[in-house]
Amino acid sequence: MISVNKLVSNSALLKNFSQKRNFASKSKNIKDVNYQYLQRSKVPTMHFQKSLPRLPIPELLKSGERYLNALRPLLTASQYEEAQRRTNDFIAKEGKVLQEKLVAKDKANKHTSYISDYWFDLYLRDRVPLPINYNPLVVFQNDVRPEYNDQLIRATNLLISASRFMLSLREQILEPEVYHLNPKKSNTPLFRTVTGLLPEAISWYGAYLFKAFPLDMSQFVGLFGATRIPLLTKDKIYRDSNSKHILVQKNGNFYIFDVLDADGNLLSPTEILGNLNKIMNDSAPKAEYPLGILTSQNRDEWAQQRAHLEETGNRQALQKIDSAIFNLVLDEEAIHEDKHKILKHYLHGDGLNRWFDKSFSLIVTRDGVSGINFEHSWGDGVAVLRFFQDIYAETTKKPFIHPDSKPADSNISVDRLEFKLDDKSKQFVDKAKKEYKDWYESLSIDYILYEGLTKEACKKFKVSPDCIMQLGFQAAYHLLHGNYVGTYESCSTSAFKHGRTETMRPCTDRTKAFCDGLHNHKASKDELRAIMQECSTYHSELVKEAAMGQGFDRHLFALMKMAEDNNLPRPEIFDSHEYKFLNKSILSTSTLSSPSVLAGGFGPVVKEGFGIGYSAFADKLGAAVSAYKSHNDSSQFIEALHKSFIDITKVLSG
Missing domain, CATH: 3.30.559.10 (Chloramphenicol acetyltransferase-like domain)
Known part of the structure; x- marks a missing residue:
């Protein structure tokens, strides 16, 4: 199985920022650094966090x-x-x-x-199932170039850009989220220079003078390497901030591969394309007992079932799902831009190729329609929409994979997770499939x-x-x-x-x-x-x-x-x-x-x-x-x- 190496966690303090950038430049060549990060902000990601105003208690x-x-x-x-x-x-x-x-x-x-x-x-105490009740859907506009809506091309570009976003966040060089009242005056290099030079403790006030309002970014860490884990009475949010592997679902099967190499560098675009191509061409049949359906249930029921799965030899495989950077879902269905189908598919689907507990799942259909279904307890729309917009902009304007790109072999292996299912576990799946189908068909x-x-x-x-x-x-x-x-x-x-x-x-x-x-x-x-x-x-x-x-x-x-x-x-x-x-x-x-x-x-x-x-x-x-x-x-x-x-x-x- 894939080993997870600990990455160096960098401080967001402004005084250490230049040291951080020098360290990054020494550890990776310049060409590589330019590829690693979706953004390289001069103002550290959490620069405004310390001086944000506190939520007032009304009279x-x-x-x-x-x-x-x-x-x-x-x-x-x-x-x-x-x-x-x-x-x-x-x-x-x-x-x-x-x-x-x-x-x-x-x-x-x-x-x-x-x-x-x-x-x-x-959120975490509520026992109702996550899909429909809590998990929202957001669907991307299609690329205006039809050839880029090929499932493999679209999925690879989304995976690359999402990983670059994640690495920028880890390195604290993702652009801070700021609401600009007058963007022409504040969304400028001068604004970034001035506020970036201010100490963290007063940086928000500097932004305010530009009539710009930095927003809370504490939820952004919940995007990656995170899963809501069912427990009796109250769930918990699990996070692995050093995760290196991605989870991919296809036909109810689970695959994992590292998107970061041993040095923490993002694999090349053609290597990522190659690994996804292997998954798409895998001849494994549809999972007879797709475990993802269990995440569609009442939280207490799922908690008991998960405990049984762990006790019967599946703890390590479940941990790989929990710690994955995020979930990429490759669906066999073709949507053909039918909005009724799109809404149903991304809100609930049939649950057989989903893991609703992950912080978010990037879902790509056979005809390249793509979107997100996200778990809601860890955060709200601000973090998800920012991520959504940034990766959409890059994949449609500056994609790394093109129709003529050729998959390359990488030294990173792709593993299909194997589960040990006894009769009791199989009964869990059969029961959940029927109940979920009855439920979503009532909608x-x-x-x-x-x-x-x-x-x-x-x-x-x-x-x-x-x-x-x-x-x-x-x-x-x-x-x-x-x-x-x-x-x-x-x-x-x-x-x-x-x-x-x-x-x-x-x-x-x-x-x-x-x-x-x-x-x-x-x-x-x-x-x-x-x-x-x-x-x-x-x-x-x-x-x-x-x-x-x-x-x-x-x-x-x-x-x-x-x-x-x-x-x-x-x-x-x-x-x-x-x-x-x-x-x-x-x-x-x-x-x-x-x-x-x-x-x-x-x-x-x-x-x-x-x-x-x-x-x-x-x-x-x-x-x-x-x-x-x-x-x-x-x-x-x-x-x-x-x-x-x-x-x-x-x-x-x-």
Whole structure:
């Protein structure tokens, strides 16, 4: 089996940066250094990390107000009156005590955020299966050159660029993630020179003077050499920061080979091509008992099964899967750019050629469609999208493998992992295959690409594109069901140290007034336009509050956890009808807009709900909608959404 040599871990300190670069130059020739790294940033990757602002704990009174504002459009007058009483009572009594304890705990843990540990714990304790429930999908746009969409060429180029990204991250020369408010003034060599010369402890403030905002990069280490391992009650995240090998899945079989040589250098492009070519031409039949299907199950059940697998001689093979840099999946299916097929294939597939526990899997179909399915506990969209965009840019603009490239032999062997499966283990697989098939076939997925309105058109009409999308979802649901429900929009708080996400609540008094006026035909177009303007203004305020750590959801959640941690009675507010109703996310939504993204999405978070991944593109509005057939019809929702977009367009243009 492959040996794993320890690589030297380099400090991100600025004073050591030039020494690091000299060391790299001595250990590898110049040509090799240029090939090794996707980026060679002058500013070390974690340079801003130390001076990032900390996630603020909102004022208790403000969180109470925001909570009640979110409840108002969902409740009857009497329900809202009761919610007000309960909320005010909580703020005056238990909430005050819990707030003091939360603030004290936060002051004692300045290295992190008040939500980070609780959020990791929430993910890792949940026992539901990972696919559909948690793992999202993101699919690359195809290369505009058809010959580069050949499965072997596409997979090899993605593997090379992903490895170069990983090596840049390990060497701390990956460009830090920065949000540039005015890129022309701040995304410049001067910005990098000035901020790079500043000590780490004040570097963020230097960036701020350029109106640029460095983002938290603590999650990036979770991309590579990582796996979520099932354990009873609570899973754990395993990481191997020195891993040298890649995991490849084909026909339910598992293959590994080192992509780094004994000196830690990335194999040449043609050597990597050669090793992948060997795997693609391997004559091994489809795995009769594909173990990957076991990762599709309830976490406690999978934990017990994995323990049995380890006890029956499979510990080393499983460890190779866990420690692999990442998982590259070569599928036999051809998608032919059918978006229905794409969404199903990348969200869940049949599970026979997957390992859902890996931090992420790069999946490439027989006709070269490629994308990512990623495990969510270790991190959020910021790290994944940055990785996604960077490797897409390189593979489509400066690929290392071309249609005329010839595979080369390498000194690195390719091994197919062998598993010892007793009758009990085989029964596990058979049972999981049937249960997973029944489950994913109960899911309906559909999508909309609406060209009647664009991102730029929304801006021209002076309304937020995100607000228009969310308004469409509210109008579609109201059209189908005649009421309003708990709605979740994910908002990143990565502008803060160890920030995760905050919930933005897009169902507001204003959106309710608009939908009521639209569907009861009692409001004129001018009145609807005025309400829509109010919707947009308020929506933008809520997004800004959430991004600045001033939402209420994470705060209330942390207060609830403080009561648990201190063995205090559970406050009544958390078991109330209104709290449960708000937090039952019937409409769970998240946006992912990038020119490199063909599609993105996820499953419903409750059985009665919809999972909505959406984007406002330059030339259209798009959304992928998933739902369980026994409760909802995603195609029916798409029809209602199409009508809603038409109605909104008429109001805007009128």
